[in-house]
Amino acid sequence: MLRPMGQMKTFPTPPLLWRPPAPQPPGGLRVAWWIASRQRRDLLEVVTADSYRQPVTPIPVGRRKVFVVSDPDLIRYVFVDARTNYPKSDLMRAALGPLLGEGLLVSDGDTWVHDRQMLDPAFAQMRLEQVFPLMQQAVREHAEHLVALGDGIVVDLEEELSRVTADVIFRAIFSEPIAGADAAEVFAAFMRFQRGAPQFELDVVLRSDPAAPEPTPPAVLEDARAVRRLIGKLVDRRRAALARGETFVDFAQTAIDARDDQGQPFSQERLIDQLTVLFLAGHETSASALTWTLFMLNQQPEALARLRAEVLSVMGTRPMAFADAKSLQWTRAVFREALRLYPPAAFLTRVALADDQLGEVQVPRGSLIVVSPWVVHRHAALWSDADRFDPTRFTDGAPAPRPGSYIPFGMGPRVCTGASIAQLEAQLILAEHLRRFEFDPIHPERVKPVSRVTIRPRGGMLCRILQRDRRQH
Numbered sequence: 001m002l003r004p005m006g007q008m009k010t011f012p013t014p015p016l017l018w019r020p021p022a023p024q025p026p027g028g029l030r031v032a033w034w035i036a037s038r039q040r041r042d043l044l045e046v047v048t049a050d051s052y053r054q055p056v057t058p059i060p061v062g063r064r065k066v067f068v069v070s071d072p073d074l075i076r077y078v079f080v081d082a083r084t085n086y087p088k089s090d091l092m093r094a095a096l097g098p099l100l101g102e103g104l105l106v107s108d109g110d111t112w113v114h115d116r117q118m119l120d121p122a123f124a125q126m127r128l129e130q131v132f133p134l135m136q137q138a139v140r141e142h143a144e145h146l147v148a149l150g151d152g153i154v155v156d157l158e159e160e161l162s163r164v165t166a167d168v169i170f171r172a173i174f175s176e177p178i179a180g181a182d183a184a185e186v187f188a189a190f191m192r193f194q195r196g197a198p199q200f201e202l203d204v205v206l207r208s209d210p211a212a213p214e215p216t217p218p219a220v221l222e223d224a225r226a227v228r229r230l231i232g233k234l235v236d237r238r239r240a241a242l243a244r245g246e247t248f249v250d251f252a253q254t255a256i257d258a259r260d261d262q263g264q265p266f267s268q269e270r271l272i273d274q275l276t277v278l279f280l281a282g283h284e285t286s287a288s289a290l291t292w293t294l295f296m297l298n299q300q301p302e303a304l305a306r307l308r309a310e311v312l313s314v315m316g317t318r319p320m321a322f323a324d325a326k327s328l329q330w331t332r333a334v335f336r337e338a339l340r341l342y343p344p345a346a347f348l349t350r351v352a353l354a355d356d357q358l359g360e361v362q363v364p365r366g367s368l369i370v371v372s373p374w375v376v377h378r379h380a381a382l383w384s385d386a387d388r389f390d391p392t393r394f395t396d397g398a399p400a401p402r403p404g405s406y407i408p409f410g411m412g413p414r415v416c417t418g419a420s421i422a423q424l425e426a427q428l429i430l431a432e433h434l435r436r437f438e439f440d441p442i443h444p445e446r447v448k449p450v451s452r453v454t455i456r457p458r459g460g461m462l463c464r465i466l467q468r469d470r471r472q473h
């Protein structure tokens, strides 16, 4: 039997010297000074060196108690065993509530249980196979768009990847491209909302008071309303198409057809909540992860060569098929390693409803609990040579990470519903784009990560796109 290239030992492991960029962790005193002097600092910068070594680290100053929890067993406790004491934080609801209403990402309690049960079938393997051709079409058209831009064009890589991931998820939801006038307006209003929404910056987190949530500026609220109006219009259009006898196999259809135990469908408002969640959760995260994947591959030519060799061996020159995903093992391992080093959702926040104890630490009611995939994935006790890019951590035969130490999609009942589609999409984009193009960052040495809604390159990542010889794909 032919072994897929991903398992062959023909390529050297990545050079040991290169370290993907990350802020140098400061000491607690320096952070206390930043906080006391009200300096605006990015959240990634204020994670103290202790957090990468200790199970629970308090952040010392501020109106409310904040704890960074980095021990896998305690993370499991917060996310699984004692989860009813640790619902989603008020910060998250204040930032995203105007856009997402009671959508899955921000809802809690009975509402969340009810809605998650209704939506889970949308993400079954069979449904993914059905939406795959829609995803494929989006990626194909994006490749054509890059070709049309011209050989050697310089673009902001993350912006370009947001374009394709938004289109992929939009087609998977509504079976239509984002280029349509309404869809493009959703995308534009959504981008404005993101830029204007209260960010999770240090001073916002520390000033936050559960009793008086951070107000959302009126212009941002209007953008949220615009997104919701447009999604509502797309749902109405779908209902009209259904009345004409048309049929669909996308996520919107699954959500429209979903029924609860009582045989009840989602209300129109709740349907808009859920479809907006899928759009939000489904494209920014993927764009961020793919930006860092392409950046690191550019810095690690052996890993990139191995990926291209795998694509050639699995797919030849034909387009990727759904069934190829399981053979593209190195591509998958590269993406998983990128999610380890640059988890798009770097800070997952919860609030303690009652006093509790996490390990040795007393946690008073109202405390903000921060579980940071960024910290856990770089924790010295959990990963060997944690700062190094090494996809072989995730190839066949490598020891499985300790439960709770690899959490790019979260953990427990609130784990990401879109993890499978995100990985499938990443394999599709990496396989199809890397055989056609080189992605060369203009100033790789200047690339620094910052934490916004996702982990992104500070000031963007200008990148030259070169078209590869057509015979190679």
Ligand code: HEM
Binding pocket: 104, 105, 106, 116, 169, 277, 278, 281, 282, 283, 285, 286, 289, 343, 344, 345, 348, 349, 407, 408, 409, 410, 411, 413, 414, 415, 416, 417, 418, 419, 421, 422
């Ligand atoms: C690389 C891509 C992605 C990453 C890293 C990611 C990460 C996450 C994380 C960490 C959570 C849990 C948040 C928490 O516990 O506070 C989450 C939740 C969620 N994600 Fe994703 N996600 C990705 C892609 C997607 C996609 C493609 C979709 C949908 C098509 C999606 C839909 C959701 C939904 C609906 C939730 C809420 C689940 C719940 O609370 O029941 N995500 N995601």
